[in-house]
Amino acid sequence: DTGVSQDPRHKITKRGQNVTFRCDPISEHNRLYWYRQTLGQGPEFLTYFQNEAQLEKSRLLSDRFSAERPKGSFSTLEIQRTEQGDSAMYLCASSLEAGGAHEQFFGPGTRLTVL
């Protein structure tokens, strides 16, 4: 399967714990995005990378959230000191920046439940 993959698919944690999610984009894609989606809402942009550089972060991304993309390949999203309000589906997407339109390919998401 050459699509975007995310791991784990589900994560249940207790409030205050740290969690880390991984995203493996489509191999030739140079852009990688993280979104968060809650029930009944569309995905909300969190941050994006072009190759290994993190070029933009949403105001939604508090300082408890950090994302990395070492070597411009896979990416990790870490949430420190989780809160119940962090419960959501975390989606990763990738695209090929080649000038013009940016169709994004999404992974299956990681569903986080904070108890």
Add this chain to the structure above:
Amino acid sequence: SQKIEQNSEALNIQEGKTATLTCNYTNYSPAYLQWYRQDPGRGPVFLLLIRENEKEKRKERLKVTFDTTLKQSLFHITASQPADSATYLCALERGSQGNLIFGKGTKLSVKP
């Protein structure tokens, strides 16, 4: 800031009819507007993209229109089938970075 409204949370239609979904935005006209399909528990899947200088785009049974004067896009599924039942998301690109602003989506149910 840019806001996106999709006309209804849910749309129920009979198999074989045309489904029409609406996406309205409030601020600047984006360079591109995209439509995605999302099934429960899965990530969105890209369907169609339309540029600001295009009035209409088609792909098989799907058609998208883009009216920058009305600040509106319409998404049509002709000859709808129960397998078309899903949530459909409208998304605008913000700036040149490619990150998307999504609407809340419209949940389409096609009854046999």
